[in-house]
């Protein structure tokens with residue numbers, strides 16, 4: 621497996637399968653890398669903790685940085701190369717300009733209309749779209765893999781690529797299923813922040829999603845999710861049923877509904893989601 625630090629050396633791997641990450645790799649990332657390898661293309665994993673997608677009071681400074689372990693996971697999962705850019709190579713005009721560019725990024729509607737992550741982290745998707753666009757331009761992949769765990773992010777990037785089909789004409793975004801621990805907790809780099817009792821409480825999130833799956837109306841599902849989160853001592857930021865396509869409430873139809881949750885345990889913020897078979901909006 622090659623380690624690429626200089627963007628000029630990316631030419632060796634153009635047209636491959638890109639797995640963009642911020643490091644702190646876990647089996648969720650490994651599954652994206654394996655899906656990339658199964659495509660038959662060389663897999664390039666990027667590792668860059670992107671400062672522009674963190675808000676001022678978020679966890680950029682303490683975000684886990686575990687490069688040695690990351691390289692082992694990437695190689696074992698079948699990566700051909702890992703791209704570890706410097707901040708200067710991603711943002712050559714400096715971080716202050718990058719923050720402005722992120723704030724001015726022309727975002728797809730799904731990054732601003734749903735009032736989910738966009739409402740709670742207002743600068744987040746500008747930073748995500750900025751860095752992902754830069755990675756697409758530098759790496760020129762033909763496939764890029766993103767997990768469903770960050771469902772709004774997946775939909776934002778998919779819509780951004782659809783709306784820029786001339787710029788990225790041969791690029792396809794491949795969604796990959798969320799990978800869970802045996803007890804149901806969705807794998808996330810931020811799970812490392814949980815202490816043992818928070819780790820137990822965090823199970824309330826996947827249980828809340830399961831409870832929503834047993835409801836037939838959106839109203840009942842949202843109520844049931846909130847109650848389950850409360851019972852586990854989680855602070856609900858949102859627990860909603862939305863259309864998978866638009867992430868808005870008005871267009872939910874059978875077979876296209878998704879339950880989405882953001883909840884906090886102290887200052888640790890976790891998100892998760894699942895498809896649900898809601899047949900009535902009944903709000």
Ligand code: PAF
Nearest residue numbers: 640641642670748751770
């Ligand atoms: O999902 C992530 O890890 C990040 O948001 C991404 C897509 C790598 C952009 O920094």
